[in-house]
Amino acid sequence: xxxxxxxxxxxxxxxxxxxxxxxxxxxxxxxxxxxxxxxxxxxxxxxxxxxxxxxxxxxxxxxxxxxxxxxxxxxxxxxxxxxxxxxxxxxxxxxxxxxxxxxxxxxxxxxxxxxxxxxxxxxxxxxxxxxxxxxxxxxxxxxxxxxxxxxxxxxxxxxxxxxxxxxxxxxxxxxxxxxxxxxxxxxxxxxxxxxxxxxxxxxxxxxxxxxxxxxxxxxxxxxxxxxxxxxxxxxxxxxxxxxxxxxxxxxxxxxxxxxxxxxxxxxxxxxxxxxxxxxxxxxxxxxxxxxxxxxxxxxxxxxxxxxxxxxxxxxxxxxxxxxxxxxxxxxxxxx
Numbered sequence: 001x002x003x004x005x006x007x008x009x010x011x012x013x014x015x016x017x018x019x020x021x022x023x024x025x026x027x028x029x030x031x032x033x034x035x036x037x038x039x040x041x042x043x044x045x046x047x048x049x050x051x052x053x054x055x056x057x058x059x060x061x062x063x064x065x066x067x068x069x070x071x072x073x074x075x076x077x078x079x080x081x082x083x084x085x086x087x088x089x090x091x092x093x094x095x096x097x098x099x100x101x102x103x104x105x106x107x108x109x110x111x112x113x114x115x116x117x118x119x120x121x122x123x124x125x126x127x128x129x130x131x132x133x134x135x136x137x138x139x140x141x142x143x144x145x146x147x148x149x150x151x152x153x154x155x156x157x158x159x160x161x162x163x164x165x166x167x168x169x170x171x172x173x174x175x176x177x178x179x180x181x182x183x184x185x186x187x188x189x190x191x192x193x194x195x196x197x198x199x200x201x202x203x204x205x206x207x208x209x210x211x212x213x214x215x216x217x218x219x220x221x222x223x224x225x226x227x228x229x230x231x232x233x234x235x236x237x238x239x240x241x242x243x244x245x246x247x248x249x250x251x252x253x254x255x256x257x258x259x260x261x262x263x264x265x266x267x268x269x270x271x272x273x274x275x276x277x278x279x280x281x282x283x284x285x286x287x288x289x290x291x292x293x294x295x296x297x298x299x300x301x302x303x304x305x306x307x308x309x310x311x312x313x314x315x316x317x318x319x320x321x322x323x324x325x326x327x328x329x330x331x332x333x334x335x
Contacts, residue, residue: 004325008318019310024068027303034299041044078300087304096179098285102270104205109213117220140216148207148280162203165282170194204281212266219262264320268313
């Protein structure tokens with residue numbers, strides 16, 4: 001197991017190196033002058049030359065690449081043209097909001113998806129299976145922006161239960177320590193702030209959880225149906241073991257291995273794909289910040305944001321591989 005983990009960690013470095021090179025090259029070779037795009041058509045030649053010099057875009061490709069890796073090694077991702085703040089600081093302040101939203105969404109998606117998947121597999125061909133699959137199909141089919149607007153219309157306007165936007169109410173004061181508001185509320189030992197933070201998480205989390213919930217439910221159902229035909233499951237039924245033990249301890253545990261793949265992939269997708277949800281709910285996370293940076297043609301911010309999302313995605317999948325090997329020793333023996 002130790003050698004397997006070491007091998008996976010060592011493979012991270014060339015993967016991340018390739019990702020950083022790809023991100024830098026794509027932004028370097030993209031058609032058009034990024035400085036001209038950022039400043040607009042009315043900018044004079046002197047202003048354009050000055051900004052190009054500040055960003056180092058007047059240097060050859062290999063010099064810019066060296067500067068990029070040198071700054072990256074020191075944790076420097078440049079300065080945002082739009083906000084005039086360091087990109088690393090902006091990411092540090094906004095990433096916790098996206099992670100918090102993603103974790104809450106994946107918690108909802110995993111619990112609901114696994115539950116629907118188990119019910120659909122156990123009651124295959126019956127009404128429970130049909131209802132579960134209708135819900136999962138609807139989760140994939142309904143556009144997130146439409147569902148988000150519908151949730152706001154129903155539960156924030158017609159039935160004003162949940163807040164429309166933001167991470168916390170305007171009248172609530174919180175001292176950002178970790179920038180994870182749920183954790184900060186615990187540190188402050190204030191149950192009212194904690195409840196307010198959770199209350200703001202409900203609608204965007206449900207909107208974001210529908211697609212991963214549908215994929216998880218389908219994967220659990222398919223995996224458990226296959227496992228129910230295995231010899232060891234038939235033996236367990238023949239021995240008279242309780243249904244709960246067979247379903248949870250034997251069938252579900254073996255179905256978790258392919259399900260973990262879906263959960264890991266969906267977690268990575270949510271981190272980078274929460275742009276629509278964060279924009280609609282005015283959630284101050286990485287997705288909304290990256291969207292505004294793209295609109296403003298903020299080259300440094302886009303580069304840092306894309307690199308961060310890609311890095312997190314790769315790390316999550318590596319952790320998922322390690323978890324597979326722990327659950328099923330055959331995986332690490334085959335690799």
